[in-house]
Amino acid sequence: xxxxxxxxxxxxxxxxxxxxxxxxxxxxxxxxxxxxxxxxxxxxxxxxxxxxxxxxxxxxxxxxxxxxxxxxxxxxxxxxxxxxxxxxxxxxxxxxxxxxxxxxxxxxxxxxxxxxxxxxxxxxxxxxxxxxxxxxxxxxxxxxxxxxxxxxxxxxxxxxxxxxxxxxxxxxxxxxxxxxxxxxxxxxxxxxxxxxxxxxxxxxxxxxxxxxxxxxxxxxxxxxxxxxxxxxxxxxxxxxxxxxx
Numbered sequence: 325x326x327x328x329x330x331x332x333x334x335x336x337x338x339x340x341x342x343x344x345x346x347x348x349x350x351x352x353x354x355x356x357x358x359x360x361x362x363x364x365x366x367x368x369x370x371x372x373x374x375x376x377x378x379x380x381x382x383x384x385x386x387x388x389x390x391x392x393x394x395x396x397x398x399x400x401x402x403x404x405x406x407x408x409x410x411x412x413x414x415x416x417x418x419x420x421x422x423x424x425x426x427x428x429x430x431x432x433x434x435x436x437x438x439x440x441x442x443x444x445x446x447x448x449x450x451x452x453x454x455x456x457x458x459x460x461x462x463x464x465x466x467x468x469x470x471x472x473x474x475x476x477x478x479x480x481x482x483x484x485x486x487x488x489x490x491x492x493x494x495x496x497x498x499x500x501x502x503x504x505x506x507x508x509x510x511x512x513x514x515x516x517x518x519x520x521x522x523x524x525x526x527x528x529x530x531x532x533x534x535x536x537x538x539x540x541x542x543x544x545x546x547x548x549x550x551x552x553x554x555x556x557x558x559x560x561x562x563x564x565x566x567x568x569x
Contacts, residue, residue: 331456331532336387338536343379345540346372349547356554364416367429368550371409375543378402379536386456386532392448395463396470400443403460403474405436410516410546411481414488414509417553439477443470457527457535482516489513504555511549518542 330336350372357365378401385394412432419425446469452462464470489509496502522538525531 330388331386333387335456335532336383338533339379339382339386339539342536342539342543343376343383346376346379346543349543350376353547353550356551362416362554363425364413365550365554367409367413367416371406371413372543372547374401374406374409375539378406379539382536385453390453390455390458392450392453395448395453395458396443396446399460399464399470399474400440404439404443404470404477407478407485407516408432408435408481410512411484411488413550414485414512417505417509418488418491435477439473442473446470455530456532457530459527482520485509485513485516505553508549508551508553508555511552512546513549515542515544515546515549518545 350369353365353369353372357369378398381394381398381401385391385398409432412429415428416425419428446464448463449465452458455462460471460474461468489506489512492502492506492509496506518538519542522542523535526533526535526538
């Protein structure tokens, strides 16, 4: 199928900036993981790479015109899977039972494979692809499996992020060593909210700059949150023991 007419660099530069931002943050997080492995940061690295991939697909679609393949990858990586992987990182950070966290991760991998099969083989309507920002309900069809998957996967995962933030904030009371974790999770939740609001308004109004700038700003805030959760806990110091006479 021939791609729809592109919208040029004037609009495409914005999703390109979001893709580059996510890619740079991925490199920094990968270097950090090479020094010390943490499961929650490893999953967040996957989320960042998805973020970069989805933004790259958007860049190509806006620049040269959307193809069905570009829209499918943009939808899979950005609209459906990204937030669940952010939430899974939070699972590894908060759940002490490693077996339970691994089981949830296995379920997420299976769910991801199912979503990939459904989305990558789904038919895409050609007419909506002429827009700078096609909506999923138009490109796949309202009520279609790919469109519903974004609701079934991303929305519950987003509320899990918020729930984890509340849980962490409650656990922090009286335990200053957990402050960085709680503040970092706040940053992740705020970043995800920036993306959700900015991309929602941008897509509905076909405002590519608003959509993509919210992607770049949101991922920057989330990345700050990733780093903040990994700060070493402050060492408690008490009064020196008195000498025995």
